[in-house]
Amino acid sequence: MTALNHTGVSHTVFYLLGIPGLEDQHLWISIPFFISYVTALLGNSLLIFIILTRRSLHEPMFLFLCMLAGADLVLSTCTVPQALAIFWFRAGEISLDRCITQLFFIHSTFISESGLLLVMAFDRYVAICYPLRYTTILTHTLIGKIGVTIVLRSYCAIFPIIFLLKRLTFCRSNVLPHTGCEHIGLAKYACNDIRVNIWYGLFVIVSTLLLDILLIFVSYMLILRAVFHMPSQDARHKALNTCGSHVSVIILFYGPGFFTTLTQRFGRHIPAHIHILMANVCVLAPPMLNPIIYGIRTKAIREQVAHLLFPKQK
Template sequence: MSDSNTTEFTNPSTFILLGIPGLEMAHVWISIPFCTMYAIAILGNITILIIVKIEPSLHGPMYYFLCMLAVTDLVLSTSILPKMLSIFWFNSREIKFSACLTQLYFIHCFSVMESGIFVAMAFDRYVAICDPLRHSTILTNSMVVKIGLALVLRGSMLILPFPFLAKQWPYCRTNIISHSYCEHIAVVKLACADIRISSYYSLSVAFCLIGLDFFFIAVSYIQILRAIFSLPRRDARLKTFGTCGSHLCVILAFYIPALFSFLTHRFGQNVPLHFHILIASMYLLVPPMLHPIIYGVRTKQIWDRLLRLFTHKGT
């Protein structure tokens, strides 16, 4: 494969993923926390799905959105980690061109879906706290299904141009991707063509769509906080604020690393490459690991059902 790195080609049959350049000697050690996070994410999110399915009292909008988040997290983490571990453990750096575009699509598509799910969850909390009497009439099961379908369509359609445009560009310089997975800009930067369409479109999606999502979340939580501080009882304020605080931690754990990764790809020439790639990798692994822990521990109904499940098995 060394010859193919400099040979001219229009569409490479394979790309070469470098993993984390500069930290090759530490790949095996880096794989340990990554693999641990992935195992926790898989176990935790599957547990959330099972508990919500078997517990009738959890069949409500908040938990349906939580299940959507769990599925999204499972897809996101599984999209990158198996290939990443093959690089770290077996030095298996090759990835087929079509597989690279597929990975690229799934990563960005489900990231957009996850952002939309956070908006839906923020809206659910807003209605539950600010207008509780109308919660069951506004967020019916059919409405939750429609919201879920809208989020899937939004993510799949808006991200579809990413791999489509990437496939059109000629790649005649190199097929080496200085990354641990096929990130959109990291791939199209290898093209020997004017990639402004790809760059501008991805910027538009990031700032318009993700920015709009964050705006709606912020507005929802400002209204929620106003409602919380107007509650007469201090213990009620603390309980409601604790629940919303855990939601905010989950949201910030997703958006802050995502924004950092996005901006450093375009404007962070002075940021060390290995540091950027570590953050970009962790932003797809840390939130999927944190979500079931935070929601499982902070949500009393899920925690109680989990304890009953293990207690029943043990008796």
């Protein structure tokens, strides 16, 4: 697709290329994308259904997990169908408004998931350090307020980006070498000065993701201190085991993003398609694997899934 480049013309339509350099492999690449999306849809939908319909799972930990599953559904639905349309039908045309809408929901949902992981760390802290006050501290009312606060924080953090992008004139190119839209990835095709976009994007990362990581680290330091003060080894093992699933999900969520950031900053000789594939892993892996991790490692969920799928014959 030849990009227009007339002075004073601002593109309102863009073309997503998918994964440049691997166009001949798009059909094969679409297979893991499709499998991950179907797995994410089925796994997270099943998780939400079980938690909402089983009264025994209406505990704070499971309610936060239900919110995380909902965020995973939104994140995967905002990204994978667009990528599959490019891989299967070469339908990469996207309007500027739709592109901004997509990146708004991707970024805000990503921040929401980070906030939920922080809250789930706090949940584990309360459960281990104040077990007798667990249900009185984390009431359903407080959980609802926390959920609303997480959504509002993510939306308020990303909302200004809409106006920061709308003010730009996109006259350099209308061809985006990616499977989806991203804030700086779109802004760099503008003819204007985008330093405000860059600095605001950095501010959002520091004030949300990095702050969440720091507070999660502090929470687990407090948890470990409490665990190692427990008198029996069985109690320590049980306490640490309750945190295992959450730690796995934290590593799965932040790990690929951290590695992608490093490769983008220091891997200048790494091919562009590797960067794009890594960026897709950040939004493909967590929604697909989170319900599997919790389903395998959490006994209460495992039992409810087994009861639902294989009811005992009377």
